[in-house]
Amino acid sequence: DVKVTQSSRYLVKRTGEKVFLECVQDMDHENMFWYRQDPGLGLRLIYFSYDVKMKEKGDIPEGYSVSREKKERFSLILESASTNQTSMYLCASSSAGQGAYEQYFGPGTRLTVT
Amino acid sequence: SQQGEEDPQALSIQEGENATMNCSYKTSINNLQWYRQNSGRGLVHLILIRSNEREKHSGRLRVTLDTSKKSSSLLITASRAADTASYFCATEETSGSRLTFGEGTQLTVNP
Numbered sequence: 057d058v059k060v061t062q063s064s065r066y067l068v069k070r071t072g073e074k075v076f077l078e079c080v081q082d083m084d085h086e087n088m089f090w091y092r093q094d095p096g097l098g099l100r101l102i103y104f105s106y107d108v109k110m111k112e113k114g115d116i117p118e119g120y121s122v123s124r125e126k127k128e129r130f131s132l133i134l135e136s137a138s139t140n141q142t143s144m145y146l147c148a149s150s151s152a153g154q155g156a157y158e159q160y161f162g163p164g165t166r167l168t169v170t
Numbered sequence: 171s172q173q174g175e176e177d178p179q180a181l182s183i184q185e186g187e188n189a190t191m192n193c194s195y196k197t198s199i200n201n202l203q204w205y206r207q208n209s210g211r212g213l214v215h216l217i218l219i220r221s222n223e224r225e226k227h228s229g230r231l232r233v234t235l236d237t238s239k240k241s242s243s244l245l246i247t248a249s250r251a252a253d254t255a256s257y258f259c260a261t262e263e264t265s266g267s268r269l270t271f272g273e274g275t276q277l278t279v280n281p
Contacts, residue, residue: 060212089268098258098273099213114268146212158203159260159269161212 059083060162062147068168075134077165079147086152088130089159090114090122093144105130106152137169175272176259182278189246191275193259194239200262202235202242203269207256216244216257251281 063078079088089104091114101114103122111122119141123131130149134141144166148159177192193202201220205213219226219235219242226233232245246253256276260269 091271096273099271101268101270104268148213158215158218159213161205161214163212164210166210 060147060149060160062145062162062165064165065163066166066168068170069134069137070170071138073134073137073169075137075167075169077132077134077145077147077167079130079132079149079162080128081130081149081160082128083149083151083160084127085149085160086127087150087157088124089148089150090120090130090132091146091148092116093146093164099146102132137167139169141167142169143167176257176275178275179273180276180278182280183249185249185251185279185281187249187279189249189253189277189279191244191257191259191277193242193244193272195242195259195261195270196240197261198264199237200264202233203260203262204231204233204242204244205258205260205271207258207274209255213258246277249277249279251279253277253279 060081069075090102091099093099100116105111105124121133144164146164147162150159151157175194203218204216207213217228217233219233230247235242256274258271258274260271
């Protein structure tokens with residue numbers, strides 16, 4: 057059974073703190089993605105990675121960075137958390153190459169920045 | 171910017187009825203996918219339809235795709251209370267492998 061796990065379901069941080077959100081997949085997928093989900097705005101892509109040590113900016117990368125040192129792990133970093141980064145964060149992974157592939161999602165991390 | 175736009179934003183029906191959700195998009199696509207999200211959880215893939223396909227079935231789900239109108243519909247037949255969730259369409263554009271999601275339709279199936 058395919059699995060994407062995220063390090064925390066709920067997280068509360070203070071403004072200015074450095075925040076790490078971890079995502080691990082066990083499907084040997086090449087592609088990994090970080091989204092944030094906000095009411096009325098749907099899912100918005102923050103960053104994605106198509107290989108180890110590779111990253112691409114999504115639609116809203118400002119205030120975030122990512123790290124992919126191993127194929128199975130993709131980390132989202134908030135260098136200095138702000139209240140407007142309070143959101144649901146979703147990680148996903150997919151296969152790469154020719155053809156169309158579905159994305160597999162983790163359960164999400166609900167981050168509150170106070 | 172959002173590629174897919176779902177319609178309606180919210181839908182409330184009785185158990186046993188059919189539910190139809192629509193999705194419109196703007197650019198050329200490789201495929202269109204539908205996902206489901208239960209409250210507070212991650213998304214689960216339901217069905218994928220390629221740009222050269224017009225209709226696809228999976229159990230109680232039926233998806234249609236009209237590339238000339240840049241639209242898709244998801245039909246859930248004989249709905250159940252357990253179908254209550256948000257449903258999202260996502261498009262993979264011809265320019266790359268990333269998906270762009272719409273804002274979703276919140277479906278409530280009343281027992």
